[in-house]
Amino acid sequence: MNAAKSIIDMRKIRCELAEPVGFVPTMGYLHEGHLSLIRRAKEENRSVVASLFVNPTQFAPHEDFESYPRDLHHDISLLEGLGIDVIFTPSVTELYPPGFSICIELGKITKRLEGASRPTHFRGVATIVAKLFNIVQPARAYFGQKDAQQLAVIRNMVTDLNMNLEIVSVPTIREPDGLAMSSRNASLNTEQRQAAMVLYQALKLSEILWSKGEKDAEKIRQKMLSLTQQEPLARVDYISVADAETLEELETVKPPALVSIAVKIGGTRLIDNVILS
């Protein structure tokens, strides 16, 4: 396995990789969700590159950039076990040198859901992902369905900027009790971890209601909200039943619909989603 710590190193190694190249951009602190992306990338490509980079520009000043969990040694040992070709660990100063001034802005899709409470988040995501795509030049890049809006934003960027690669979405990996794998789960104490089950319980409820014929999106939202509010540690940020492509809130459920939820438990903000199809 090659380790590329700079853009120049990455470009040099890139020239030697067998085509096609699959790419898994991550912020590190890897869990089963990331590993499933990497396994999928390995199945579908002759070479696989993973990046580990906690991107400061997608965090607002009051958010958890500093406290975002990091464990480079553990990440590297996990990636070695999977037999990927390159670990790319660029530095903040190399990706954002003095004078850096660009940003990639998308439209309405970045203002809803996560974008409503994190107005500069997707600008940061789109910009770093574009930079990494330009450095790694993959044929395919892999993203988890868990970050459904991020996936939609990146698909939009690839289409609108005519980027020459395929975006592959990979199903959410869950703990046995349904909690979606997330690096932020590590910040939960035992009680909070227990409370965090409520996100998936609420999402499951939406699937049950839909399967029983409920098409009124507001009724689904309200029932999910009631269920979530029964958990005293959970503070709901949003519960949404939206068009899966535009992310516009629906009155009547029309599949595929994205049901998504964001909840704060203690100091930790968790998100999850399911598709009604």
Added chain:
Amino acid sequence: MNAAKSIIDMRKIRCELAEPVGFVPTMGYLHEGHLSLIRRAKEENRSVVASLFVNPTQFAPHEDFESYPRDLHHDISLLEGLGIDVIFTPSVTELYPPGFSICIELGKITKRLEGASRPTHFRGVATIVAKLFNIVQPARAYFGQKDAQQLAVIRNMVTDLNMNLEIVSVPTIREPDGLAMSSRNASLNTEQRQAAMVLYQALKLSEILWSKGEKDAEKIRQKMLSLTQQEPLARVDYISVADAETLEELETVKPPALVSIAVKIGGTRLIDNVILS
């Protein structure tokens, strides 16, 4: 010579081109300035692609998008004469389909000079150039020094987004009386064409003053302004003596300095520049 009228055609032909590929993006209505870019691209690359596309998003609603001169047949015959490999003539609807929402924003460098009177111009330029780069995937792209700020914006974009290509600037080509070649010159009547000489006369004056030891940027601007105002058909938009990289106005000339001028003559807005080195 191949003609690619759609993105799919361009991508297909691209796979067959000998590397490296040089790219000359243009808005058509080709003149000697464009041809010098193409000749340079031919010298330095095994294949050359030129695009002809009048990009609507870099024109504000009140600007001259509709009346911008176009002559596709003449352009194609000129390009055939130069023996390039591909002419790419995409459509507005393919590059900007319904739902298109992205834009690439740069910082201060886009707000000065041309950006001051055309606040959305460079956003449009950066976005279309990024799209064309992603479609054509050149090793080198060629731009005229005549559009000095555009060149600086594109260089910044390539650096900040880690695009894997080289930007080559090519010296301004001038008419015998010094007027910089521009597609917009075609809009000038005989009197206006005569008056348009004043741009280069003012720029030449700055070179003379500098060569004689004048380092006070404001004195240079004032003398250029006086000279330009002697031409009754010329309405000055700006006269600038700026740092060639940041485009910040200078108090004391420090080479390389960009001296640039924008003047309206009748309904036609002309720009030109020289470097004091």
